[in-house]
Amino acid sequence: MRVIFMGTPDFSVPTLTEIVAAGHEVVAVYTRAPKPAGRGQVERKSPIHLAAENFAIPVHTPKSLKGADEQAEFASHNADVAVVVAYGLLLPKPVLEVPVHGCLNLHGSLLPRWRGAAPIQRAIMQGDTRTGVMVMQMDEGLDTGAIGLADEMAIGPDLTAGELHDIMMRTGADLMGRALAALERGSLEFTPQPETGALYAKKIEKAEARIDWSRPAQDIHNHIRGLSPFPGAWFEIELAGKRVRIKALRSTLAAGNGAPGTLLPGELIIACGSGAVRLIQVQREGKTPMDAATFLRGVAGQLPATVL
Template sequence: MRIVFMGTPDFAVPSLKLLLEQHYNVVTVVTQPDRPKGRKKTLTPPPVKEAALSFGLPVLQPERMRSAEAVAAVAELKPDLIVTAAYGQILPKALLEIPRLGCINVHGSLLPKYRGGAPIQRSIMNGESSTGVTIMYMAEGLDTGDMISVVELPITDEDTSGTMFEKLSNAGAELLGKTLPAIIAGEAKAVPQQNEHATYAPNLTREDERIDWMKSARAIFNQVRGLSPMAGAFTFLNGEVFKVWQCAVPSDAAPKPAASVPGTVIAADHNGIHVQTGAGVLVLQEIQPAGKRTMNAAEWLKGARLEIGTQLGDGGAG
């Protein structure tokens, strides 16, 4: 049986490795083009391409999967099944109709919740206590296809997007291994999604990274975890970007309405920088001042002149 695998980031790599470890015939890997990365804008291949080349697999990198040329290139491979995991583009109907067993997707959420490109980050940012992986048949819409199998995982306060990406990518690969035999045998039982319960997880924007100090300490805590270690949340200190990579909500008191203007530094000690929010206090533990490396907030305070009463953000609005 001929399989074409489509994926781009680290999330997809365990699923590709699973296919190879279980001796499935992956004829080609399709991934996004190499992109400039870092301050030097070095052209960098996506993780799936690096993994595919390490296994000696041929790689296709079309700029637009919806182009006639890209669809024709996949059609020439005569796949029986297409497996996707975080590929990053919506596949056209012409491509979905190519394999006789269809196209399946390993999606990082409990569908129909969090359809879209940033389900893991937004589930954490929204304070969800659990998430999971859904394997589904692909349809023309955005993650709208019938569901084949699901696995659920808890989200703890210690989790970030980084830890959940790793947990879910491995859980997704394991689920894929358990689900494929039924698909190949034509025995998979797919269940339509309840569209009325659908929620969406669009790709993150710069505005999603900006801290709004009017929100509660808990909401900002979730935002910071959901953006770490990829983009990071940010505010402003003396007009310059001030990133927050790790923070904590003190457990010794229930959240209270603001006693000071939200965004005000009310204490600074060995625990970090204590900031008033719209409800409760948030302690900034790992920060990155403009032009500097990421560091422990207590370490930074030893050399920084941060006065109590300093205002972060722009008038408390982030």
């Protein structure tokens, strides 16, 4: 089939690779425009942009698809289907209706639960024990389209958002490959989403990343792993009269009780509103991630009685 691929981050790359490997003709790739990054603010192409160039696929980086010129260019590709994986721009109705078989989206949740921008993080932060990836027929709503294929998976008690991202990235590529094969055979059927159970996974805001030690230990553990590795749940400690920000990248539940934020006996165990968590991996501001033992050796004799 003639395919338009639309994606931006590394999450999208395995799906593009799967589509190319299956022998489909990817006639165009749409991605977000290069952005300044790093200390030199050099414009950096998206992971999908780089992947498309490796496959010698033409790349388009429109700021919007609402204009007549952009929509005419999209239609000129004469695509059978568009595949959308974490693209980052809304597709207006005229674009959705261009491909013969419409636009298929790969979404990282069990819809209608966790529609929106951050389904992987929100599922873990909420303490969900199961999730999945779904191939959905896109419509004008926010992740409201009918479902074509789905794969479910467990969320382990200590699994981080980064780990779940990588699992979904691989599983989703295979799922989309199977969906396109079924579509080509004329056997891909779509089922409307349930009317009940919708939740919205709003974008992660920087302000919510700070750890509130007054919350129960299970909530804090979910908060830490749901924001790992990015943006990273964080707290502060006072070292040599200066507040230092620490990201908590990996944790587990621990025995112990005390006033919230109290450092308890053991290796970086911190009391919560109820129960305690043990931090396994942390990242001091301006440093690389390190395990708890390495961190403690670096601040030996400096740790206060509580964290902030």
